[in-house]
Amino acid sequence: MEKIKAVFNGSFDALENIKISPFSRAYTFSDSVYEVVPFFNSKAIAYEDHIERLKNSSKSLSIDIDIKNAADEINKLIKSCNSKNGYVYYQVTRGVDLIRSHLYSNSLETETFGYVLPFSFNTQPIKVMACKDQRWGRCDIKSTSLLGNIMSMNSAQKEGCKEVIMHRDNILTEAGASNLFFSVGNKICTPALSNNILPGITRSLLIKELKKSYMMVIEDEYTLADLSKASSAWLTSSTKGLAAISEIVNLDSNLNINDPIFLKCKDIFDNKFFS
Numbered sequence: 001m002e003k004i005k006a007v008f009n010g011s012f013d014a015l016e017n018i019k020i021s022p023f024s025r026a027y028t029f030s031d032s033v034y035e036v037v038p039f040f041n042s043k044a045i046a047y048e049d050h051i052e053r054l055k056n057s058s059k060s061l062s063i064d065i066d067i068k069n070a071a072d073e074i075n076k077l078i079k080s081c082n083s084k085n086g087y088v089y090y091q092v093t094r095g096v097d098l099i100r101s102h103l104y105s106n107s108l109e110t111e112t113f114g115y116v117l118p119f120s121f122n123t124q125p126i127k128v129m130a131c132k133d134q135r136w137g138r139c140d141i142k143s144t145s146l147l148g149n150i151m152s153m154n155s156a157q158k159e160g161c162k163e164v165i166m167h168r169d170n171i172l173t174e175a176g177a178s179n180l181f182f183s184v185g186n187k188i189c190t191p192a193l194s195n196n197i198l199p200g201i202t203r204s205l206l207i208k209e210l211k212k213s214y215m216m217v218i219e220d221e222y223t224l225a226d227l228s229k230a231s232s233a234w235l236t237s238s239t240k241g242l243a244a245i246s247e248i249v250n251l252d253s254n255l256n257i258n259d260p261i262f263l264k265c266k267d268i269f270d271n272k273f274f275s
């Protein structure tokens, strides 16, 4: 198998050669932010948006980042990939402690890590489970602290599901690793952005394209009862694109993966970004 290409603190190397300290705060505290940047035909999709979000995530946690350098390294990883389609994972960590300490020193040197993988963007319909959102109150920051997501997604996996749809105080938030959309009549609904939702790049690209095509997109507060009235529902992310939800195992619903509204949205998105 071909070696995975990676970069660690500015040095490009095979992933297997990278050594990290166990006192990296990524390791002890998940004190890191990250991006997943997809590329198609060797060109990053929404590159500037990903760089901007990485900058914002770092700023929210007061992690020093040389954003130009990070952007450069992401570009170089894409160029180094033998495949034209794939994604870059890029992580920025506060640094390495001298000894584990919740309180960090302001003189830590930021640690950066990235790798590139070939990937084919051909998502299959997904079975999901609805569950309570048990995550922290700042899910708008793209942090590597994802235990709430991981616990829920892995419980759902035991019921044959690959994703979850989360709700907090009966209000729908998002999925474990993607944003949620659903259609009711000719309305396309998606939970409005808040501290409880990651501002997904795919979400915002899709909304923009749908509005350009005069489709009715309404960002609002929605409940499970609203979702149960949907004729189609789908998830969006940088690696899934638009993935139809085939079934919500613990919610009465009547979702059609071939619903014309969903197919139209997918068509609009795929024509713009994957052709």
Ligand code: PDD
Pocket (backbone or CB within 6 Å): 036, 149, 174, 175, 176, 177, 178, 179, 198, 199, 200, 201, 202, 203, 236, 237, 238, 239
């Ligand atoms: N996940 N919500 C959550 C919790 C996510 O983890 C993701 C992406 C999204 C969609 O964001 P975007 O469209 O910018 O990819 C929404 C990535 C792909 C991951 O963690 O692998």
